[in-house]
Amino acid sequence: MSVTLLILIILGAVTAAYVAGLARVRAVSGGNARVLHSRPSYYGTYVALVVALAAFSVMAVWLIAQGPVIMGHITDLLPADVRNGDPSMRELALAQVVNVAQSGSAFGAEPYAVKLAATYNSMLASSRLYMTIAVLLAALVAFALAYRQVRPQARARNWVEAVVKALLIICSSIAVLTTVGIVLSMLFQTIHFFSLVPPENFFFGLVWDPRFAAAGSGGETGQFGLIPVLWGTVFITILAMMVSVPVGLMSAIYLAEYAGPRFRGIAKPILEILAGIPTVVYGFFALITVGPFLRDGGALIGLDIDARSALTAGLVMGIMIIPFVSSLSDDVINAVPQSLRDGSYGLGATKSETIRRVILPAALPGIVGSIILAVSRAVGETMIVVMAAGVAANLTANPFQAVTTVTVKIVSQLTGDQEFTSPQTLVAFALGMTLFVITLILNVYALHIVRKYREQYD
Amino acid sequence: MIADTGNVKFTTRDVHVFYGAKEAIKGVDLDINNNEVTALIGPSGCGKSTYLRCLNRMNDTVDSARVTGTIELDGVDIYDRSVDVVQLRARVGMVFQKPNPFPKSIYENVAYGPRIHGLATKKSELDEVVETSLRKAGLWNEVNDRLDTQGTALSGGQQQRLCIARAIAVSPEVILMDEPCSALDPIATARVEELIDELRENYAIVIVTHSMQQAARVSQKTAFFHLGDLVEYGDTEDIFTNPREERTRDYITGRFG
Numbered sequence: 001m002s003v004t005l006l007i008l009i010i011l012g013a014v015t016a017a018y019v020a021g022l023a024r025v026r027a028v029s030g031g032n033a034r035v036l037h038s039r040p041s042y043y044g045t046y047v048a049l050v051v052a053l054a055a056f057s058v059m060a061v062w063l064i065a066q067g068p069v070i071m072g073h074i075t076d077l078l079p080a081d082v083r084n085g086d087p088s089m090r091e092l093a094l095a096q097v098v099n100v101a102q103s104g105s106a107f108g109a110e111p112y113a114v115k116l117a118a119t120y121n122s123m124l125a126s127s128r129l130y131m132t133i134a135v136l137l138a139a140l141v142a143f144a145l146a147y148r149q150v151r152p153q154a155r156a157r158n159w160v161e162a163v164v165k166a167l168l169i170i171c172s173s174i175a176v177l178t179t180v181g182i183v184l185s186m187l188f189q190t191i192h193f194f195s196l197v198p199p200e201n202f203f204f205g206l207v208w209d210p211r212f213a214a215a216g217s218g219g220e221t222g223q224f225g226l227i228p229v230l231w232g233t234v235f236i237t238i239l240a241m242m243v244s245v246p247v248g249l250m251s252a253i254y255l256a257e258y259a260g261p262r263f264r265g266i267a268k269p270i271l272e273i274l275a276g277i278p279t280v281v282y283g284f285f286a287l288i289t290v291g292p293f294l295r296d297g298g299a300l301i302g303l304d305i306d307a308r309s310a311l312t313a314g315l316v317m318g319i320m321i322i323p324f325v326s327s328l329s330d331d332v333i334n335a336v337p338q339s340l341r342d343g344s345y346g347l348g349a350t351k352s353e354t355i356r357r358v359i360l361p362a363a364l365p366g367i368v369g370s371i372i373l374a375v376s377r378a379v380g381e382t383m384i385v386v387m388a389a390g391v392a393a394n395l396t397a398n399p400f401q402a403v404t405t406v407t408v409k410i411v412s413q414l415t416g417d418q419e420f421t422s423p424q425t426l427v428a429f430a431l432g433m434t435l436f437v438i439t440l441i442l443n444v445y446a447l448h449i450v451r452k453y454r455e456q457y458d
Numbered sequence: 459m460i461a462d463t464g465n466v467k468f469t470t471r472d473v474h475v476f477y478g479a480k481e482a483i484k485g486v487d488l489d490i491n492n493n494e495v496t497a498l499i500g501p502s503g504c505g506k507s508t509y510l511r512c513l514n515r516m517n518d519t520v521d522s523a524r525v526t527g528t529i530e531l532d533g534v535d536i537y538d539r540s541v542d543v544v545q546l547r548a549r550v551g552m553v554f555q556k557p558n559p560f561p562k563s564i565y566e567n568v569a570y571g572p573r574i575h576g577l578a579t580k581k582s583e584l585d586e587v588v589e590t591s592l593r594k595a596g597l598w599n600e601v602n603d604r605l606d607t608q609g610t611a612l613s614g615g616q617q618q619r620l621c622i623a624r625a626i627a628v629s630p631e632v633i634l635m636d637e638p639c640s641a642l643d644p645i646a647t648a649r650v651e652e653l654i655d656e657l658r659e660n661y662a663i664v665i666v667t668h669s670m671q672q673a674a675r676v677s678q679k680t681a682f683f684h685l686g687d688l689v690e691y692g693d694t695e696d697i698f699t700n701p702r703e704e705r706t707r708d709y710i711t712g713r714f715g
């Protein structure tokens with residue numbers, strides 16, 4: 001029986017349990033809702049939840065455990081020389097077994113592997129069967145226990161709410177644990193990288209040149225200077241913010257304070273469409289339109305602008321980010337109470353004075369928040385940079401030259417035809433970790449600012 | 459219905475206000491005198507706030523609002539093209555129903571008006587304006603040691619007095635108050651009423667209130683509005699002891715509204 005079918009059966013059982021719980025509580029209360037502790041649907045939900053929890057947890061444990069158990073068994077059945085030999089050879093042999101088992105083709109496989117593949121398949125099949133039985137049994141037992149507990153004075157509502165609360169806690173911890181997991185996995189690879197390349201060479205190195213060594217040669221080859229790559233990120237982000245903050249903020253002010261409802265109703269959704277354009281499309285735009293335009297325009301006035309330049313990337317990225325700044329800032333400005341505007345107008349302030357001296361200060365925390373959000377978008381952006389600024393890690397303050405960013409280098413290092421343990425690949429994790437720490441600091445700082453102002457303005 | 463005594467500050471004739479197609483004020487003739495408190499009373503929705511907001515053109519900020527008729531301040535039509543609404547509002551200050559201090563320090567709240575109108579050039583002048591305004595509003599003694607704390611951190615009554623100080627700081631000639639005490643406790647109310655009485659010496663004051671007692675206590679003239687009409691206007695004493703109109707009598711004795 002397939003897992004999908006089993007899940008469907010469980011869902012059916014859960015529904016049945018709900019109906020049974022409801023029927024039972026109606027029966028025991030004699031139709032008089034007054035004598036019940038909770039509303040009838042809570043009793044049904046309670047029985048259903050118990051059944052679902054029991055069935056799904058048995059299934060989850062089984063599915064997690066079955067892989068290692070079966071593999072352990074197969075390992076024991078391997079020929080002695082393979083089993084006791086080199087661990088990597090053993091892994092290879094096991095992989096071959098699984099491969100044969102799944103593809104069904106024994107072509108080129110060792111004879112023992114073909115035999116073990118059959119064992120593997122039969123073990124998997126019986127495991128499925130036992131799992132189905134175990135799950136259904138668990139559901140049945142859980143149902144019997146829960147069903148018996150349906151009594152008028154049973155605190156079904158409290159139980160259901162406790163389960164719901166537990167579910168919410170589990171969901172929120174999934175997000176937190178995922179973050180922790182990602183950070184940890186990056187951290188280990190980063191430590192591995194720093195055992196191959198000294199940290200000071202990475203953090204203070206001015207040259208990025210990770211010459212791709214031949215596979216397996218190992219050791220330190222090439223230079224992994226972070227500075228040029230990080231500078232590229234910072235430089236392009238600054239350029240992008242120079243475009244998006246003024247334009248975004250001013251359009252937000254116009255939309256919130258000056259525009260009539262009709263224009264606002266049209267303009268705001270259009271602005272938000274900008275945010276929905278895939279960044280790779282902005283990349284085309286940069287590559288095909290903006291880059292050549294800037295190059296030719298620069299040539300006319302005697303400026304030497306590369307077709308791929310920091311300026312192109314910054315400009316296009318800035319355009320991409322405008323809706324983030326403007327849409328959020330517009331919401332924030334709208335949330336400033338009308339009474340503050342009235343107070344200012346009532347004192348004879350003009351519209352622009354009111355905006356500058358009352359509305360913007362009051363909206364500042366939210367505006368800062370939207371800008372920080374935009375910065376982290378810019379820092380993480382890859383596609384536009386690849387297409388608009390290139391992949392050459394130049395350490396230059398000249399916006400007309402090509403530069404590259406941390407994210408671009410992460411991609412190019414990981415997609416290289418490299419061993420996973422070479423510094424050329426591992427450097428991607430060090431770069432990712434650096435980027436993570438930077439955005440983390442940025443976010444913490446933003447939160448700090450927002451809190452500080454919130455205390456003042458609330 | 460036109461006042462016979464005192465020097466007239468505002469003359470309003472045949473004032474109509476429309477919100478879209480809805481007529482909220484239906485032809486009001488009323489004079490506001492200098493050095494007097496004029497109370498506007500009437501049931502909710504009768505147009506008191508709307509009328510009040512005509513006097514400093516705050517209705518301009520409402521897109522759907524349209525005002526017709528003549529409203530003259532010292533003989534000049536304030537809805538005339540030549541009149542700058544910024545200057546008008548500097549002359550006719552407003553205090554709102556709900557205290558609405560800016561999210562700035564106490565000092566900055568009071569200094570806001572003088573700054574935007576360039577009334578003080580030096581820091582010392584500004585300090586002086588802030589101090590006198592806070593003194594007149596009866597708030598100085600409570601806040602003089604913490605002028606740099608947030609205006610929003612004050613109590614409701616203190617905030618309302620701060621808003622009054624903020625209005626006084628631009629040295630207006632008229633102060634409009636829209637239910638200034640509705641968010642305040644009796645003690646703070648008494649404080650503000652005292653203040654209104656003191657301010658009367660230098661300003662013309664128009665106050666909207668739902669409290670008959672308050673109207674009787676603080677005002678010299680009372681105007682009773684009903685459904686967008688000015689029903690009765692006269693000396694406060696006369697209105698409360700001997701109203702001419704049936705509707706006025708019913709309202710002040712609490713029979714409707």
Ligand SMILES: Nc1ncnc2c1ncn2[C@@H]1O[C@H](COP(=O)(O)OP(=O)(O)OP(=O)(O)O)[C@@H](O)[C@H]1O
Nearest residue numbers: 477480482501502503504505506507508509520522
């Ligand atoms: N911005 C607006 N748009 C449309 N109609 C409005 C607006 N403001 C007020 N009105 C209407 O105009 C009429 C008068 O309102 P106004 O606020 O002047 O009443 P009020 O006498 O101040 O009442 P209250 O004592 O409740 O404050 C009401 O019928 C109200 O619904």
Ligand SMILES: [Mg+2]
Nearest residue numbers: 506507508636
């Ligand atoms: Mg009102």
